Amino acid sequence: MKYASEFRDPKAAKAILAAIARAADSIGATRERPVHIMEICGGHTHAIFRYGLDKLVHEGVEFIHGPGCPVCVLPMSRVDECVEIAERPEVIFTTFGDAMRVPGTKRSLVQAKAAGADIRMVYSPLDALDLARRSPGREVVFFGLGFETTTPSTALSIQAAAREGLTNFSVFCNHITVPEPIRALLDDPHMTLDGFIGPGHVSMVIGTHPYDFIARDYRKPIVVAGFEPLDLLQSVLMVLRQIEDGRAEVENQYARVVPEHGNPVSLAAIADVYERRPSFEWRGLGEIDASGLRIRAKYAAFDAEEKFGIGYAAGPRHVAEPEGCACGAVMTGRIKPPACPHIGKGCTPETPLGALMVSSEGACAAYWQYGGVRAAAE
Amino acid sequence: MCLGIPGQIVAITDAERLMALADVSGVRRAVNVACIADGRLENLIGCWTLIHVGFAMSRIDADEAAKTLEALRDLGEAQEALEAMAEGQRALEGKS
Numbered sequence: 001m002k003y004a005s006e007f008r009d010p011k012a013a014k015a016i017l018a019a020i021a022r023a024a025d026s027i028g029a030t031r032e033r034p035v036h037i038m039e040i041c042g043g044h045t046h047a048i049f050r051y052g053l054d055k056l057v058h059e060g061v062e063f064i065h066g067p068g069c070p071v072c073v074l075p076m077s078r079v080d081e082c083v084e085i086a087e088r089p090e091v092i093f094t095t096f097g098d099a100m101r102v103p104g105t106k107r108s109l110v111q112a113k114a115a116g117a118d119i120r121m122v123y124s125p126l127d128a129l130d131l132a133r134r135s136p137g138r139e140v141v142f143f144g145l146g147f148e149t150t151t152p153s154t155a156l157s158i159q160a161a162a163r164e165g166l167t168n169f170s171v172f173c174n175h176i177t178v179p180e181p182i183r184a185l186l187d188d189p190h191m192t193l194d195g196f197i198g199p200g201h202v203s204m205v206i207g208t209h210p211y212d213f214i215a216r217d218y219r220k221p222i223v224v225a226g227f228e229p230l231d232l233l234q235s236v237l238m239v240l241r242q243i244e245d246g247r248a249e250v251e252n253q254y255a256r257v258v259p260e261h262g263n264p265v266s267l268a269a270i271a272d273v274y275e276r277r278p279s280f281e282w283r284g285l286g287e288i289d290a291s292g293l294r295i296r297a298k299y300a301a302f303d304a305e306e307k308f309g310i311g312y313a314a315g316p317r318h319v320a321e322p323e324g325c326a327c328g329a330v331m332t333g334r335i336k337p338p339a340c341p342h343i344g345k346g347c348t349p350e351t352p353l354g355a356l357m358v359s360s361e362g363a364c365a366a367y368w369q370y371g372g373v374r375a376a377a378e
Numbered sequence: 379m380c381l382g383i384p385g386q387i388v389a390i391t392d393a394e395r396l397m398a399l400a401d402v403s404g405v406r407r408a409v410n411v412a413c414i415a416d417g418r419l420e421n422l423i424g425c426w427t428l429i430h431v432g433f434a435m436s437r438i439d440a441d442e443a444a445k446t447l448e449a450l451r452d453l454g455e456a457q458e459a460l461e462a463m464a465e466g467q468r469a470l471e472g473k474s
């Protein structure tokens with residue numbers, strides 16, 4: 001067990017791994033017929049690779065890496081729209097650094113910046129707000145990106161801008177939600193998932209009840225988990241025990257951070273500022289009903305789509321993904337990254353072809369860094 | 379961006395805007411405390427919180443903060459967050 005020494009508590013890790021093995025044996029899971037457990041959150045994917053958990057657990061347990069990295073599921077069309085906004089002379093376009101290298105059909109934000117667009121990386125929408133206060137002659141646009149963990153931050157920023165009467169601040173809203181793509185995966189006729197590891201920090205905001213349908217309607221176990229290695233192992237064990245007992249429940253392994261009903265202030269801000277779009281496009285997964293948020297009409301003055309007449313505000317749209325990119329198949333668990341013909345050849349973190357290579361939370365970047373792909377390429 | 383980073387609230391800087399100063403691994407950063415504020419803001423001083431993109435999203439205890447920080451360091455996410463904070467500062471100063 002060569003990785004176990006890396007754990008803060010190797011003894012505890014060993015004990016949980018042994019219990020996982022017993023539970024896996026008891027439900028008859030084997031290398032040929034494994035249980036498929038999907039971790040939804042990209043942070044979990046990263047941790048699983050970092051600690052080699054996929055190799056440490058019983059061979060009958062297989063991790064399927066879910067669509068839980070907001071950078072990875074951003075469709076090219078949205079990147080194009082960012083670039084379009086950023087290239088307007090009056091605009092200062094602000095974004096999280098993670099989004100800079102995501103390829104669009106023509107260029108990424110990094111390339112647009114190199115070509116002269118005023119694009120600035122910020123840590124927080126608060127930085128963008130500050131920039132708007134300091135730059136009255138310019139239009140400051142913040143690229144709102146992320147799941148429910150970052151959604152409250154842009155909602156609260158828009159509320160603050162409205163209170164202050166700022167007229168040169170807007171958000172290009174790309175916020176997406178976790179439960180809807182899970183439902184889409186569960187409705188997929190090729191679905192082979194047996195259980196889920198639920199995201200920790202998303203659940204800190206929304207609580208555990210939005211996952212009730214997974215247990216109730218689809219009879220699948222889900223365990224909300226922290227992202228320390230022991231948290232993840234413990235959560236795998238909890239999923240296996242549910243399968244062993246024939247239970248399907250929503251369990252909370254991360255109760256020290258995740259309250260059952262979420263964070264009331266965040267939820268109120270989200271409800272005040274955002275409403276669901278009828279559908280939203282996910283890279284590799286296509287349009288998913290009610291999976292994206294848009295800014296409510298009462299805050300239209302802060303909606304970059306309305307302000308600049310682009311995106312969903314500009315009418316129907318579709319952009320194809322690049323030829324031969326296997327991102328969609330990887331994200332739905334149909335293939336593993338090494339099976340993509342581009343990995344390590346046309347597609348590396350320096351020159352990503354698909355989005356799963358861009359962020360350290362993307363499954364392909366994780367294989368590159370920890371799965372031997374980089375070593376093989378060098 | 380998705381994982382929060384622990385920080386300790388060291389001062390309230392703008393009560394009306396619910397802004398505070400947090401110490402994040404030795405770096406001082408302005409954070410919004412709307413999501414964890416109940417009662418007097420001063421009571422937050424000394425509290426450990428999980429900070430997501432500049433917003434303190436939940437209170438945690440000191441032990442949980444230490445463990446989380448260690449896990450984030452292992453994943454390289456702590457450094458990424460600190461670099462992003464520095465980058466944000468440069469953007470405000472118009473240097474990026």
Ligand code: SF4
Nearest residue numbers: 326327340347354364
């Ligand atoms: S290697 Fe690149 S192109 Fe292939 S699936 Fe991964 S990100 Fe997509």
